[in-house]
Amino acid sequence: MQIGKKLKPIKLFSTIQGRIVVLYGLLFLIAFIFINLAVSQLTGSFLTTSRIDSQSQEVESIATHLAAATANGDAEELYAQMLSSSKQIGGRVLVLDTDGIVLMDSYAMLNGRLLQHKEIEDIRNNSRTVSYGFHEVDGEKGSLFDNGKFWAVYYTTPIVYQSRNVGILLVSVSIQDVMDMVTQTQQDFALVSILILLAMIMIGILIARWISKPIAQMTNAIQKMSHGDFSGKVKITGASEIVEMGKTFNRMSERLDNVENQRRDFISNASHELKTPLSSIKILAESLLYQENVPEEMYKEFLTDINAEIDRLNSLLTDLLTLAQADNPAMVMRMTWENLDEIIAECIHSLQPLAQEKNIKINHIWNGVSMRCDRLKMSTALINLISNGIKYTPPEGSVTVEVEEQSQFIIITVSDTGIGIPQEEQAHVFERFYRVDRARARDTGGTGLGLAIVQQVVRLHGGEIMLTSTEKSGSTFTITMPQGRPEA
Incomplete structure (x- = not known):
């Protein structure tokens, strides 16, 4: 020893x-x-x-x-x-x-x-x-x-x-x-008390096991989470605070599992999105570098393609940076009293070339509504919404933007006559890097971050955004924000 x-x-x-x-x-x-x-x-x-x-x-x-x-x-x-x-x-x-x-x-x-x-x-x-x-x-x-x-x-x-x-x-x-x-009475009662106490301790052990079992299940699930397994669920029946805690834990577990899946998707999508233009740039550059007597027209064509791929990379990185800034709790909101219709008009003007390529008409119902907002961030959100409508609307379609006052709220609606979004997909459209049609999204230059940016900007303004959509009949995004009052 x-x-x-x-x-x-x-x-x-x-x-x-x-x-x-x-x-x-x-x-x-x-x-x-x-x-x-x-x-x-x-x-x-x-x-x-x-x-x-x-x-x-x-x-x-x-x-x-x-x-x-x-x-x-x-x-x-x-x-x-x-x-x-x-x-x-x-x-x-x-x-x-x-x-x-x-x-x-x-x-x-x-x-x-x-x-x-x-x-x-x-x-x-x-x-x-x-x-x-x-x-x-x-x-x-x-x-x-x-x-x-x-x-x-x-x-x-x-x-x-x-x-x-x-x-x-x-x-x-x-x-x-x-x-x-x-x-003798004391001794008899003491003996009976001891027997009852032993029985109560046994009952207490059973009750303790019954109470601690769900906690042990949650502890095991949390330990699995610490090793990266977020799929664990606890099965708790009855009606008590522990049952409610178990339900909350399962919701949290499901949420963490979704976040982890989104993270994996992000790594996969971001890698693919970054790798595809880089690979194209490398191939085009090597073609120009190793090929002799390249005609001037080919130089221009290849450089134009390289420029387009660089723009694609820049768009992806810009979206990532915008989203990261919106997520930063220390970010300062530059709130000023702005005319929303003027901001919408500027956004439509910048997107007209994209709309004209598909002969899509952008309608703006002007109501002269103003509110306190961060002009730059609000412009970013509206451009993302309107451009999203243009990208997923077939040629000869239309996108309509309207802002109006209702009681103490500002309502902004962006509607299109596009392909619509399936019912089962609508709950996920605001998730980061989520795409309803991944192949089509790449063709249209989408990164899967646009609607996530819109939602984050709306939340920073104390509002919320909702989607109403029917397949082959178009989609309507509705933003509801508190109106506020102009500064004296």
């Missing part, structure tokens, strides 16, 4: 289950201790009071019975009556004079002795008609308590004959049987 080796601490309180069982057991133990004390006290009090009330009446009856013999000084008659009374009550009978000196003892042991017990003084002082007290006395030889101690009650009462106090009666009666009964 290694000297100085530390003993491992008992991990009784290291788990919720252990804590519940220990606390549950302690609560029942404390409760049983108090109940045991209360039952013992009540039982002892009841039995003792009943015994004392009964024997007090007997003592008064004995005093009446001995009065004549005591007053007449008939020692023989008195002793005979005392023996009879001693046998009747099951105790020791002593007759004392009014000064406390023993005139006669049924045990014939204390004759002539002066006794000064409190119970005797109570009678001498006329403070009580019957007095009693508890005493631990030595057992008499040959008795049930031979050579042992036992508890006895000393009863005293005046001996009255013809309205004159002629003496004091002292009766000593064992009450050990009551004490033994109380002790």
